[in-house]
Amino acid sequence: MKLNERSLAFYATCDSPADNAGFLYKRGERHTAYHRRWFVLKGNMLFYFEERDSREPVGVIVLEGCNVELCDSAESFAFAIRFGGTKSRTYVLAAESQAAMESWVKSLSRASFDYMRLVVRELEKQLQEMSRGPAGGCGGSQELPWKAKPSGLEQSRERLPALPATPPKENGCAVWNNVLGAERLPDTSGHDEEGTPRPPPPLPPRRRVSNGESAGAVAESPSAFCRLHEQYGREVARLRQDWQQKRRGPQP
Numbered sequence: 001m002k003l004n005e006r007s008l009a010f011y012a013t014c015d016s017p018a019d020n021a022g023f024l025y026k027r028g029e030r031h032t033a034y035h036r037r038w039f040v041l042k043g044n045m046l047f048y049f050e051e052r053d054s055r056e057p058v059g060v061i062v063l064e065g066c067n068v069e070l071c072d073s074a075e076s077f078a079f080a081i082r083f084g085g086t087k088s089r090t091y092v093l094a095a096e097s098q099a100a101m102e103s104w105v106k107s108l109s110r111a112s113f114d115y116m117r118l119v120v121r122e123l124e125k126q127l128q129e130m131s132r133g134p135a136g137g138c139g140g141s142q143e144l145p146w147k148a149k150p151s152g153l154e155q156s157r158e159r160l161p162a163l164p165a166t167p168p169k170e171n172g173c174a175v176w177n178n179v180l181g182a183e184r185l186p187d188t189s190g191h192d193e194e195g196t197p198r199p200p201p202p203l204p205p206r207r208r209v210s211n212g213e214s215a216g217a218v219a220e221s222p223s224a225f226c227r228l229h230e231q232y233g234r235e236v237a238r239l240r241q242d243w244q245q246k247r248r249g250p251q252p
Contacts, residue, residue, distance in 0.1 A: 067082050
């Protein structure tokens with residue numbers, strides 16, 4: 001990638017977020033005096049300006065193939081950026097406090113692509129170790145020993161009792177004697193198994209008189225219902241008596 005002064009100046013002053021920024025004291029190359037400069041770190045480029053509001057940087061340091069380390073200097077909180085090679089320049093900088101110096105040394109040490117390459121390799125290594133599974137296992141992920149707990153909906157379904165099967169129908173009417181537990185004959189005593197009296201069954205709805213039906217036919221319907229009730233009542237009583245005799249067994 002080719003860079004020129006205009007592109008570098010635009011990149012240094014654009015609105016892109018900076019990795020670090022602040023005032024540092026920079027020692028001159030020929031003269032050992034320190035000058036206060038405004039530094040901006042973006043990626044692996046360290047720009048420095050004469051003032052904070054300057055439109056163009058005075059210079060730029062490309063942080064590749066260098067080491068950032070503390071050094072002894074007349075200024076307090078000093079550190080150096082050293083490049084490899086005999087003719088390479090060493091930049092000596094000084095911060096205004098201990099916290100600022102530590103922040104700059106940390107950010108400058110992590111700015112190079114070499115550092116990012118090491119981080120990527122380490123992450124890839126950890127990802128491969130995680131994909132192999134626990135130690136001693138062969139490749140591929142292994143099934144975890146724990147079992148996921150059922151959700152609240154599944155637990156509520158497990159607690160629900162089994163519903164009885166739908167009763168079969170004959171001529172559109174349900175035959176309840178075929179349901180489970182229907183082998184027991186109905187108890188006509190009016191009490192349940194615990195001896196508690198059961199409420200009487202609800203009365204059937206009254207039949208309304210239609211236009212083509214006479215009032216006499218409607219008046220005769222209660223008497224016909226009473227006769228049917230007495231007839232079936234005697235049959236039920238006879239069946240109950242037979243069942244009780246079979247239950248007692250033959251008399252000696």
